Amino acid sequence: MTRCNCCNKELKEGSLKYIVELRSFADFDGYLDEYEGDIEEGIGELLDVVDEMSEESLEEEVYQVQYYILCSECREKFKSDPFQNGRPNFEYQESKGTIH
Secondary structure, three states, X not given: OXXXXXXXXXXXXXXXXXXXXXXXXXXXXXXXXXXXXXXXHHHHHHHHHHHHOOHHHHHHHHEEEEEEEEOHHHHHXXXXXXXXXXXXXXXXXXXXXXXX
16 A cells, blocks of 8 residues: 655556655855864864774765655645745755765
């Protein structure tokens, strides 16, 4: 049995339903905080942390894809206000930095 991930309504076989693919990825705005201390030491510390992380954890820090099934009503709500916070969608080009 398939259900809407938003309202939990049962979606019978053959009924209209939508798949929403949500991609999230790291963004870089071109600004790096000043590092106080020895840069070489800081890079070494960062590499030590990275070495201890699994490949999956590292990938999740940079890029994720999630899928949701929505009924017609929830899709319409999602299209106009995806986070249901009363704010309209923003223009992607105005907010992005440099994608890595």
